[in-house]
Amino acid sequence: MTITNMRGSSVRRRTTQISTVLAAGMILAGCGGADGGADGQGGEESGPIEIAAFYPTSGSLALLGEESWRGANIAAQQINEAGGIDGRQVKLVQADVPDVNAATSEARRLLDSEGLDLAIGTYSSSLALAASEVYARGGGTYAELGAISEEFNDRGYENVWRTNPPAGTFAQTQIDFISDFVAPELGLGLDEVKVLLVHEDSSYGSSVARSTETVAAEAGITNISYAPYSAESTDLSSTVLGIEQEDPDVVIAVSYASDAILLARQMQENGVVVPAFIGTGGGHTLSGFGETLGEAANYVFNVDFTQYAVNPESTPGLEDFLALYKEEYNEDPASGHSLANFMGANVIFDILAETGGDTSPEAFGEAAAAYTIEQGTTATGWGVKFNENGQNTEAAPYVMQWRDGTLETVYPEMVGTIEPELATSGQ
Known part of the structure; x- marks a missing residue:
C-alpha cells in the first residue's frame, strides 16, 4: 500500500507499518522498529503515545485557548482514526492552564509525576514561557504551536521547539x-x-x-x-x-x-x-x-496566522480542515489559531513517526532537526525548517x-x- 506525501507523490514507508495523510497534506503516521514504550522511555509498545497538552480553556484566555486546543485535538483524532503512529494511538493529556502558576504546576505534575516527557501548547506567550521552562529544565521536550514571544526560543534550551512564526x-x-x-x-x-x-x-x-x-x-x-x-x-x-x-x-x-x-x-x-x-x-x-x-x-x-478567506492554491488542505472542524464541533472555527495548532500538532506527529513513537528528548531532537517541509504544501501555507534554537523559519503571518x-x-x-x-x- 502507498501513501501520498507532502508534495503529492506516492511513496512507501521504510517499514511494514502503513501511514496515511491528513487533510493538511502531511505524512502523519510512522515508521516501525521503535524501542520506546507508551511514554517513550520503555514499557508496552502497544500502549498509547501520551503527550501533555497545555491550553487555557478557562479564565480570561479561554476563547483562543479553547480554539487552539480544538485544532490539536482534531489532529490527534484524525491520526488515531488512520491507525496512529506505528500502530499506537496518540493520547493528548489535556491540562487547563488559565494562568502562569497553573502552567508551572501542571507542567511539573505531568513531567515529574506522570512521566510525560513531550508537551505541546499553549497559545499564550506567558503560559508557554512558564510551562516550557519546567520541561526544559526537567529534561523533557516542549513544542509550542501558537505563542509568539521572541524570548521563547532565545533562552538557550536544546529541547524547546516552535512550529508557528514568532513576534x-x-x-x-x-x-x-x-x-x-x-x-x-x-x-x-x-x-x-x-x-x-x-x-x-x-x-x-x-x-x-x-x-x-x-x-x-x-x-x-x-x-x-x-x-x-x-x-x-x-x-x-x-x-x-x-x-x-x-x-x-x-x-x-x-x-x-x-x-x-x-x-x-x-x-x-x-x-x-x-x-x-x-x-x-x-x-x-x-x-x-x-x-x-x-x-x-x-x-x-x-x-x-493563516485565516480562512485566503487563496486556496497557497494553502492545500485548508478546506478539508474546515470540514473536519465543522463535523467535530458543529460550528466554524473562531480563528486561525485552531488551524495553526492543527498544522503544528501534525508536524509533531510526523516527527514522532520518524522516531517510531519515541518521545525522548534525544530521539525527538534528532528527528526534528532533520525535518523539513516546503512552503505552500500545508493547510497554513507554511513550511517547516527548524533553526539551531528550535524555531521554525519557514512560517510567516499574513x-x-x-x-x-x-x-x-x-x-x-x-x-x-x-x-x-x-x-x-x-x-
Whole structure:
C-alpha cells in the first residue's frame, strides 16, 4: 500500500507499518522498529503515545485557548482514526492552564509525576514561557504551536521547539505592509509615517512592541510612540483619548479578545478613526470581533496566522480542515489559531513517526532537526525548517482586513483574496 506525501507523490514507508495523510497534506503516521514504550522511555509498545497538552480553556484566555486546543485535538483524532503512529494511538493529556502558576504546576505534575516527557501548547506567550521552562529544565521536550514571544526560543534550551512564526515575523510583516502599501497610499515617506503602538502589557504585547520598534527602525520608520495598557482593563477611554491626541497614521495594536473589542468600540463611540489600524493576531482575529462590532470592525487590518478567506492554491488542505472542524464541533472555527495548532500538532506527529513513537528528548531532537517541509504544501501555507534554537523559519503571518463581516487576506498578493483599503473619517 502507498501513501501520498507532502508534495503529492506516492511513496512507501521504510517499514511494514502503513501511514496515511491528513487533510493538511502531511505524512502523519510512522515508521516501525521503535524501542520506546507508551511514554517513550520503555514499557508496552502497544500502549498509547501520551503527550501533555497545555491550553487555557478557562479564565480570561479561554476563547483562543479553547480554539487552539480544538485544532490539536482534531489532529490527534484524525491520526488515531488512520491507525496512529506505528500502530499506537496518540493520547493528548489535556491540562487547563488559565494562568502562569497553573502552567508551572501542571507542567511539573505531568513531567515529574506522570512521566510525560513531550508537551505541546499553549497559545499564550506567558503560559508557554512558564510551562516550557519546567520541561526544559526537567529534561523533557516542549513544542509550542501558537505563542509568539521572541524570548521563547532565545533562552538557550536544546529541547524547546516552535512550529508557528514568532513576534519578529509579525513585526516584519507589519512594517513590510506599511512600506509597500500604507505609506505610498498616504503619500508619505517612511520617515514621515507616524506610528502608535497600542499594546497590552504582558510578555505577548511587550515582545511584539520591542520587535516592531527594532524592525521599524531598520526600515527607516522612527516616528513611533507607545500606549501600553492592561488587558484586564474594563475601560480604555484614556487609551482612546491618547490615540486621538497622537493622531497617528498607523496604530499597531496588540490585544487579547475582550480588550480588542473594548478598544474598537470605544474608538467608534468617540469618533476616533486611524487610516491604518493594524492588529497583531489575538482578539482581532476572532470571529466574535467582527460579529460583536459589526460595521465598527470594517477596515481593521490584522497580521496573524493563516485565516480562512485566503487563496486556496497557497494553502492545500485548508478546506478539508474546515470540514473536519465543522463535523467535530458543529460550528466554524473562531480563528486561525485552531488551524495553526492543527498544522503544528501534525508536524509533531510526523516527527514522532520518524522516531517510531519515541518521545525522548534525544530521539525527538534528532528527528526534528532533520525535518523539513516546503512552503505552500500545508493547510497554513507554511513550511517547516527548524533553526539551531528550535524555531521554525519557514512560517510567516499574513495581513488580513475585516470587510463586511469577513476577515479577508490582503497581503502578500500571492495569498490575498481582495485589495486592501485604508479607513477614512467618512467610513
